[in-house]
Amino acid sequence: MRMDEACILVVDDELELLEIFSAWLGRSGCRVYTAPNGAEAMKVLRARKVDVLLSDIRMPIMDGVALVRNLNLMEIPPPRTLFVTGYGNFSRREIFGLGVEALLEKPVSRPALIEALNLCLLDSEEKWLTPSTEPRLQSATLTMESLEKATDEHSFALGRGGCSVACKLPLKEGMSIDLSIRFDREGLSLEAQGTVVWIDAEQGKAGVVFDYLQPKCRQWVLARIKTKNPRSFVPHG
């Protein structure tokens, strides 16, 4: 979907920021709705079709996390969601698990916001076409007995935009990595470039958003996402 075809709902209790974001998005040709809190946003979402939800996290009456939780309970397919926040006290793992696709930190520049929205509007198969030429900071090569067993044991889970994986490597949030996982029984392998979005050092788990998938694994990954249809972007794990 192109920017100028998209309908975007911006939610923030900071009215001046609402005004600024609306103006920016309007300049890119989007149709923009605004709401000052989660409760008002729910009203808009019930009444209109919205492609992307751009929301603050911390707001009175209903905050961003509660808004996404409520959306997940609704019948209608939820819009793609981005959070823009200045607040630091939240669980990234929970947010990506709820289906949020990106977290932007305030202050955010117009180009950065537009880029994130553009990426968000792409379909998965389009997102994962181009490999990055930048060097990766860490390379994780894992072998698992079987995909089904790993899924049952929560050592691997696939979301709409990435995966959570049990991994002993010293990863850090924001780190770009090469991820290679072999599933012996099915003879499948996952070869990806990704960005670590959360880590749980205690459980030895990490959440990774895919930036690029090798052509040979793209098909089975997309097919699996289609059949399982997970709500999470990166599973909670």
Place this chain on the structure above:
Amino acid sequence: MFLLLGFFQVFGYLNGTALLRLHLASQSLIALACLLISIVLLRIVRSRRGFRFNGVLFCLAASIMACGLTYGLEAIAQWRPLLWVSIVIEAAAAVALIAVLVLLLRITPDILAVPHKLADSRFRELIEEAPDAILQVDERGTIVIANRTAERMFGYNREELLGSNVDQLVPQANRAAHAGQRAGFQRSGVAIPMEKRVGNLHALRKDGTEFPAEIGLSPVKTDAGLYVTAVVRDVTDRKRLERELEHERELRVQRIQVLARLAADLAHEIKNPLAIIHARASDLTEMASQGMAMPAGVVQKTCDSIVKTTERAIRVIRGVQALAHEGPHDPMQKTDVRGLIDQAVELSKTRFATHGIALDAVVPDGLPLVECRETQIEQVLVNLLNNSFDAIDGDERSQPWVQVRVSTQPVSELPGGVEAVHIDVLDGGPGVSPESRARLMETFFSTKPKGAGIGIGLSVSRTIAEDHGGRLELLDSESPTCFRLTLPVLARRTEGAST
């Protein structure tokens, strides 16, 4: 002997027969006495095995017996002389006496080391005036020794203590268990040092009051059975100090937690204005870089927004500075609650009156003093009154009244049964919604329109209350809205204590 006879003969006072009788009787008595003395000595040696003077006592017994025998044989020699036997026994006596001499020389330092009577009394005083109570009990738990400190510590005199059971010094609740523990200790017979005590021990005074105690036990084995020496230390003062230190530590931890939360919240509250300033400024830059003509009105509006938003960020920072600045530096002072409330009401009453809102305070007489930083608590009260004012003013559902109500209550869960003063601020406002209720004390959370309040009032107030060892809470009642400030009465806590 012959010398003695010659002596009597020279003086010629007594005739031969009487003299001989006296001589015989004396010799017999000496022999008998020597025999008996040596028997007594030998019995001592037998009954005190391992006694360090046993060697010399044994030799002494042997030599006295040998001497006694020589006298006895001499008496017999009047009728039947046994010269060679006498000589052998005399030689034995000589040998035994020399042995006594040698042993005596060897143990002289030991004998001198035995405390004489003066040292003994010093030793007794040492025990009597020891800083800890010292008791000794027999196997049945009957007290057989008690020092003067024990009399003072437990409030009994010595006659009352001696002969009574040690269990009576244990609080009623623990008495049954104590008898069992005592039996267990006697079976194990292993000393328990003071610092190895388990749990919180308490002892009971004669007047029925209890005190925290540390107790050390050591077994004393004697021929008459097992005795137990108990050393009891009154640790009331130390416990109080420990409690005070613990309280201080809790306050400090609480304060650090509050400040950590504040730092996280501050970041959020500063980032919003920064996001606005950043966006406005980058818009200007973008337009300028594209060579766009900018209408003066747009430039002014954008710059106004930047200035206004910067000022808002500064207000937030000032509020936090005030919070960080105040507090730990000013000393706490004993303060009259009524005076505090009067001042807060005085500060607010004109504003309330001009908006037609009734404001009054109900303060009972005889309130204890609270230890606080007066300006801080006044700040909290004014803050609460302002919140009530804002809730009522401009809301048509409200009834226009605000009341400050004071009550006292014992707080049993705090150590020392601290009594607390509750200062309730009630108002006829529309109440607080359940969603807001949960988040009300969060820093920067505000139900007022943005700009009307910066939202640090309640969380600052709560921090101040917690810093005073108290709390600030919104009571559960739906209507009227009631914020309760609780302040501990520190003055009463130390009452009766030595400090």
